[in-house]
Amino acid sequence: MDGNDERPSPTTVMVVDDVAANRYAMGAVLRRAGHRVVPVASGGEALVELDARLHDGALPDVALVDVGLPDMSGFELCRRVRARPCTADLPVVHFSATAIGTRERCMGLDAGGDAYLTVPAEPQEIQAVVRAAVRGARRRGDFEVLAHRLTLLSEAIVTVQAARCPRELADAAAEGAARLTGTDAVVFVLGPDGEMDSGTSRSRLAMPDAGAHEAVAGLITRIAKGRTGVHSTVVPAPLWPAGFFGAGRQDDARLVLAFTQEGRTPVCVATPARRTPLDDASLFRLAQATAFAAEPLFMYRAERHIALTLQRSFLPEPERLPRLPGVDLVVRYVPASRETEIGGDFYAALRTPSGFLTAVGDVVGHSLEAATVMVEIRHGLRAYCVEDGDPRVLAERLDRMLQHYHPDVTATVCLVLADPGTGRARIADAGHIPPLIVREDGAADYVRVRGPLLGLGLDRPEPTEVTLAPADRLLMVTDGLIETRGVDLAVSMDQLRTAAGAAPPGLDPLCDTLLDRFGQEQEDDIAMLALRLG
CATH class of the missing domain: 3.40.50.2300 (Response regulator)
Known part of the structure; x- marks a missing residue:
């Protein structure tokens, strides 16, 4: 040889x-x-x-x-x-x-x-x-x-990229890291303003307290200072808070830190050092993919905060709503439970020369633009109703405004012009869920009214006229209250009608009952308005 x-x-x-x-x-x-x-x-x-x-x-x-x-x-x-x-x-x-x-x-x-x-x-x-x-x-x-590890890595990166908020991102990355290493994993995503989201693999039952998280945040900040790219280091057990890799257990921690190009959003993938190779390239790639996915999520979080601030500043608080003899009014607004949803839902209650006008609407889409267009619609509605409160006229004017200033945007709205003295109400609808009238005996029915969305430039039918008895409650909601993925909207509307008919008397109990029944963990904003004349 x-x-x-x-x-x-x-x-x-x-x-x-x-x-x-x-x-x-x-x-x-x-x-x-x-x-x-x-x-x-x-x-x-x-x-x-x-x-x-x-x-x-x-x-x-x-x-x-x-x-x-x-x-x-x-x-x-x-x-x-x-x-x-x-x-x-x-x-x-x-x-x-x-x-x-x-x-x-x-x-x-x-x-x-x-x-x-x-x-x-x-x-x-x-x-x-x-x-x-x-x-x-x-x-x-x-x-x-190698092929198996690359498959696991690809699956983990796909899940990471599908995350809808930083917390979801951290959980997805931790689960991917655990599958790659066969051990417990914890992921920390540090935001540009110092906020930290953490996630853990499913094998973990609990996370240490806030003090341990603060210690980790400080440690990551010190290690990350002035760095970009991907780095690996081992933190000795005395410097790493106990409990992240098992209740009461303290281990040396192997950290993989990844940064975006500007170094604004560090991501830390932590695993027990004794069970993780120092040069595990797949963890490097997972950490880097997580850092890249974090940037737009934090930008969206900031955008959502702006949009919510915008919505709340322009939607009047209940105590600031106009008061009119013979009109009882209750409103509710609940932001979406998901961080990635910014809606254009709104309500309005306005005095007009011809009666009391109420409106509930929703700009189609979920973005900061939807929130800003919502504000424009409310301002337009306030301006237009000074001269004419007729619901059809108002819907036509709002429609032309959207076509002129926002030709790619559509919106839904329901408008009710009520006369407290006679109980008569004229109702126009633009692609929105129609109002629900709940009678004193518990009967509940939707008003038969329909019309095309705002922004399409289509002809609008004459408003529908109804007469409300003194004990009748008229309910207007956005679809965020009842819309559920995979469930036909007609089915959800029928469930809402049944629940409203069984609600206790009064406007507040009606709204609270429906929010308790339908409004938990919804993926869209909820706007609700209930009124009674007499």
Whole structure:
């Protein structure tokens, strides 16, 4: 052998041959080369031996199989080994003491064999064939492990990129890190204003208290100062708060910190150092993908804060609503429970020359633009109703305003002009859920009114006229109250009608009952207005 040849590494070789002398001779060659040998005399014995070793977690590294076995051919044994998932990757080398041709060699390869030996053979050839078969199997195994890790990494990055808020992002990254490392993982996402969101893998039941999180935030801030890119470090157990990797447990923590290009949003993936390789490239890539995904989420969080501030500043508080004799009025506004939703929902209550005007509407879409357009619609409504409070006229003017200033935006609105003296109400609808009238006896029905969305420039029907009794309650809501993904809106509207009819008397109890029933963890904003005349 020349000096560049690989030194044979100790492996376990199963030799399957029905002739004892042949088993001994082959075994002697292999043992001299430093291999462990498992001799068996038939195909059946080989399968039993493989089962036993599989149970003990000690499969051989390669099998040398005689073609002419007494109970089955070596080709058939190879096919059976390949057919079992637990032994399918075992390298098989066929051998024969008789002269064989191309046909037999092809049969061996077709059965799944890795090589073919003609014996007797030189010891160097036997050893080289064994080494080659084992090396090929290990490389295949390495490739499979790599492919599996890349699959896990890809799945984790897809989940990270689908996160809708920083907390969801941290949870998704922690779960991905745990799957990659096979251990507990905690992820911290530090926002530009110092706020920190943390997530943990599902195997964890609880997280340490706020003090531990503050300590980690300070530690990450110190390590991150002036850095960009991806860095790895180990924090000794005395400096790492206990409990993140198990209740009451304190471990050295292996941290992978990733930063965006500007270094504004550091992400820290933390795992127990004793169970995580220092150079795990997949964790580096996951941390970096998490940092890139965090930037737009924090920008959206800031945008949502602006939008909510805008909405709340322009939606009057209940105590600031106009008061009019003969009109009782209650309003509710609930922002979406999801951080990624910014709605354009609104309500309005205004005095006009021809009566008391109420409106509930929703700008289509979820963005800062939707919130700003909502403000424009409310201002437009306030301006237009000074001259004419007719619901159809107001809807037409709002429609033209949207077409002129926001041609790509549509909105829904329901407008009710009520006369407290007579109880008469004129109602116009633009693609919105119609008002619900709840009678004193508990009967509840939607007003039959409809019309096209604002912003489409379509003709509008005449308003619908109804007369409200003194005990009647008129309810106007946005679809955020009842809209549920996968449920037909007509079904949800019918559930709302039933619940409203069963609500206790009064406007406040009506609104509170419906919010308790439908308004928990909704994905859209909720605006609600209830009035009673008399």
